[in-house]
Amino acid sequence: xxxxxxxxxxxxxxxxxxxxxxxxxxxxxxxxKACEVxxxxxxxxxxxxxxxxxxxxxxxIDLGANTWRHVAFVEQKLPLDATxxxxxxxxxxxxxxxxxxxxxxxxxxxxxxIRWLMASDVCKHCTDAACLEVCPTGSLFRTEFxxxxxxxxxxxxxxxxxxxxxxxxxxxxxxxxRVWKCTLCYDRLGDDKExxxxxxxxxxxxxxxxxxxxxxxxEHRLGTLQQAGQEKAQLYLADDDxxxxxxxxxxxxxDEPEVYGLPPDPVDTRRDLPxxxxxTAAAAVALGVGLVAAVFGGRRG
Amino acid sequence: xxxxxxxxxxxxxxxxxxxxxxxxxxxxxxxxxxxAGLALLSEIRGNDVLxxxxxxxxxxxxxISPVLLISDLGKPTRFFNMLRMFKVTSPMSxxxxxxxxxxxxxxxxxxxxxxxxxxxxxxxxxxVAAVLGLPLSTYTAALVANTAVPVWHEARWELPFVFGSxxxxxxxxxxxxxxxxxxAAPARRLALAAGALELISSQVMERRLGDLGEPYSExxxxxxxxxxxxxxxxxxALMGWRGRRSRPIAAVGGALMMAGAVAARWNVFRAGFxxxxxxxxxxxxxxxxxxxxxxxxxxxGRTDTAPPGGEPLVEVGSPANSDRQ
Numbered sequence: 001x002x003x004x005x006x007x008x009x010x011x012x013x014x015x016x017x018x019x020x021x022x023x024x025x026x027x028x029x030x031x032x033k034a035c036e037v038x039x040x041x042x043x044x045x046x047x048x049x050x051x052x053x054x055x056x057x058x059x060x061i062d063l064g065a066n067t068w069r070h071v072a073f074v075e076q077k078l079p080l081d082a083t084x085x086x087x088x089x090x091x092x093x094x095x096x097x098x099x100x101x102x103x104x105x106x107x108x109x110x111x112x113x114i115r116w117l118m119a120s121d122v123c124k125h126c127t128d129a130a131c132l133e134v135c136p137t138g139s140l141f142r143t144e145f146x147x148x149x150x151x152x153x154x155x156x157x158x159x160x161x162x163x164x165x166x167x168x169x170x171x172x173x174x175x176x177x178r179v180w181k182c183t184l185c186y187d188r189l190g191d192d193k194e195x196x197x198x199x200x201x202x203x204x205x206x207x208x209x210x211x212x213x214x215x216x217x218x219e220h221r222l223g224t225l226q227q228a229g230q231e232k233a234q235l236y237l238a239d240d241d242x243x244x245x246x247x248x249x250x251x252x253x254x255d256e257p258e259v260y261g262l263p264p265d266p267v268d269t270r271r272d273l274p275x276x277x278x279x280t281a282a283a284a285v286a287l288g289v290g291l292v293a294a295v296f297g298g299r300r301g
Numbered sequence: 302x303x304x305x306x307x308x309x310x311x312x313x314x315x316x317x318x319x320x321x322x323x324x325x326x327x328x329x330x331x332x333x334x335x336x337a338g339l340a341l342l343s344e345i346r347g348n349d350v351l352x353x354x355x356x357x358x359x360x361x362x363x364x365i366s367p368v369l370l371i372s373d374l375g376k377p378t379r380f381f382n383m384l385r386m387f388k389v390t391s392p393m394s395x396x397x398x399x400x401x402x403x404x405x406x407x408x409x410x411x412x413x414x415x416x417x418x419x420x421x422x423x424x425x426x427x428x429v430a431a432v433l434g435l436p437l438s439t440y441t442a443a444l445v446a447n448t449a450v451p452v453w454h455e456a457r458w459e460l461p462f463v464f465g466s467x468x469x470x471x472x473x474x475x476x477x478x479x480x481x482x483x484x485a486a487p488a489r490r491l492a493l494a495a496g497a498l499e500l501i502s503s504q505v506m507e508r509r510l511g512d513l514g515e516p517y518s519e520x521x522x523x524x525x526x527x528x529x530x531x532x533x534x535x536x537x538a539l540m541g542w543r544g545r546r547s548r549p550i551a552a553v554g555g556a557l558m559m560a561g562a563v564a565a566r567w568n569v570f571r572a573g574f575x576x577x578x579x580x581x582x583x584x585x586x587x588x589x590x591x592x593x594x595x596x597x598x599x600x601x602g603r604t605d606t607a608p609p610g611g612e613p614l615v616e617v618g619s620p621a622n623s624d625r626q
Contacts, residue, residue, distance in 0.1 A: 136397060139382070159318040163573070164447070167314070256306065258306050258580070264584060279442075280461040282462075284438065284439045287438055
């Protein structure tokens with residue numbers, strides 16, 4: 001089993017399914033937003049009109065209660081690696097690899113080009129999920145697929161998961177009071193269907209499947225891109241040793257995570273909880289000592 | 302610190318959705334918790350006049366607390382779901398149970414202290430209320446520290462002491478207001494010492510946080526910090542000057558000190574929002590960690606001079622939405 005979590009697969013026993021996830025390969029994202037639309041349609045999410053932002057083609061802004069897929073658009077001036085430096089043979093090799101790797105679409109033009117990075121963001125379904133750990137009602141739970149889902153009939157809108165998530169995924173829905181987020185189409189998974197966004201994605205930028213298999217595929221794709229001169233290409237949240245223990249939804253990025261609005265080194269707050277409780281207990285004891293000193297320290301009560 | 306890269310200055314994490322009830326609860330919960338301890342100890346010391354008033358203060362504050370918490374819920378009618386489970390990984394769950402235990406035992410204790418009813422239950426309830434009052438005063442710091450909000454999470458070592466000082470300050474001040482001066486000496490001592498500790502511990506916290514602690518002293522949190530200092534210092538001066546002789550002066554001083562404790566809770570609360578809103582506080586330290594790890598993984602020799610990605614076309618970094626509340 002890959003990437004075991006606290007509750008999966010152990011607590012499901014024989015009912016546990018393989019851990020499912022998303023591999024979002026941003027290098028082939030064309031920014032069509034079909035994932036955003038498909039997600040809204042299938043999950044019947046209310047409208048989230050944000051107006052015109054001026055942030056390239058991104059008028060959705062961020063993930064939230066009413067946005068479970070969000071396509072980011074980054075515009076960068078970047079020297080084209082494929083046509084610079086090295087011998088002519090090397091340049092030709094790189095250019096060929098770039099074309100074969102499907103990179104040409106956003107790196108057209110000679111010399112100084114404008115590069116577009118597009119990436120469809122989603123709930124990460126972390127292995128160590130802070131939202132799930134802080135949820136006081138048990139509304140957030142780990143499914144048999146290893147994903148993280150909010151049970152809307154239990155959530156009482158305490159809002160603790162909102163600042164606990166290191167990715168800013170969850171938010172409270174106005175006029176409803178509860179928190180909402182991507183379910184990785186839990187209803188469709190139960191019916192052996194892939195999530196709506198993955199099905200709608202025309203370039204296979206959003207790939208759905210068993211996490212272990214997706215990781216292999218991602219490693220292979222990363223190798224291709226690095227060969228093509230994409231030095232900054234990196235897998236994001238595909239490492240069991242990162243701050244969230246790896247994630248069910250991971251990404252292939254062409255630049256550092258923060259460029260896409262993702263935290264470069266997210267940490268599940270639960271890892272520091274022993275320190276937090278230690279400090280809290282120490283302060284409680286200190287308060288007790290202080291009270292004793294105040295009452296018994298004086299000459300007369 | 303150099304401004305880290307970001308996505309159009311958009312926040313990386315979400316601001317909390319909590320409203321004014323929450324910082325007010327930080328205050329009432331702390332006051333209730335520390336008052337219970339003050340009451341029990343005063344009773345043991347034989348100062349029943351003070352003890353009864355401290356029990357009343359504890360009962361009043363612990364009575365308001367659930368009302369505040371429930372009114373902040375997105376679905377207030379589902380408040381009962383808080384008690385579906387006991388979950389150690391959630392300080393909010395642990396705190397809910399502490400509040401239930403503390404509220405019940407304090408109600409019994411206060412009733413017994415004023416009426417003499419339930420003598421047997423009272424004898425058990427009083428120490429229970431006093432002991433549960435200690436974590437009740439400090440767990441709220443654990444609650445906010447156990448988030449991704451940088452100024453809360455990184456202040457995890459100091460925040461419980463700041464909140465504990467505030468709790469003692471509130472309890473002492475409330476008892477000093479309610480008690481005749483001849484019996485209020487322990488309350489005054491408690492308020493004065495805790496007021497000083499509140500100011501000192503929050504200074505220590507901000508110093509240690511360095512650049513990351515800026516949100517505590519910018520904008521609205523900065524004004525709240527000024528109010529905290531002014532209220533606590535003036536209140537302490539009045540309390541120390543004539544608190545022993547004049548009940549009205551002790552009352553005014555105590556009220557100012559309590560106002561200072563409220564402002565201090567609000568300062569922490571609003572600073573959290575500010576630090577969540579600005580991606581620099583989230584990305585900066587994380588980027589430094591990643592770079593340090595990479596430098597460690599690739600020992601000296603290989604000097605990778607690849608440009609740090611592209612230059613953004615639009616000025617990013619400084620949050621474009623810093624005026625958002």
